[in-house]
Amino acid sequence: QKEVEQNSGPLSVPEGAIASLNCTYSDRVSQSFFWYRQYSGKSPELIMSIYSNGDKEDGRFTAQLNKASQYVSLLIRDSQPSDSATYLCAVIRRGGGTYKYIFGTGTRLKVLA
């Protein structure tokens, strides 16, 4: 089992719809969670971070964290063609006094005009 799992997609949604991206993680001691957007040929760009259970909203983006169920999700409202990209979920896991970033392999989102 991978430590951070994402459906590779592609996830196709029509323009204006809500895109829902999901990520599950295996280690309960994970404590910080991030969403990155990566356009083809470009580097990852941080779009959201979330540290506690519940929802966090930033413009059209909402991150949701459920530590009991070990999942984190990203909702994109009013999806635009410019949102078409790969979305990476990242988790910081603490263990044995050290920290480690774990990245998922990403979900490719296609927003259809």
Next chain:
Amino acid sequence: DVKVTQSSRYLVKRTGEKVFLECVQDMDHENMFWYRQDPGLGLRLIYFSYDVKMKEKGDIPEGYSVSREKKERFSLILESASTNQTSMYLCASSSGGSTYNEQFFGPGTRLTVL
């Protein structure tokens, strides 16, 4: 804004050459990281550093070395480039020392080894 820069966007080298990839960040971050990214494999950590002159192996350090002589600069060295090191190389930095915060990435270097 955090700025992480990498010395080259594209690089073509021959098998056996020694290759230097440079990364500089301007936000006084303690932590710096080198990843490679390949289709279907995601981001794989090569080396990281949480302080000047400190380095730690990541998940795939074989064939690579690093140098951090100054806080803002973290170099990745391919001692003898091989074709299986053709990849996108990404540098990242974060604040927080031993308590990691979010990472910020440079633009990446696409390395081709012929």
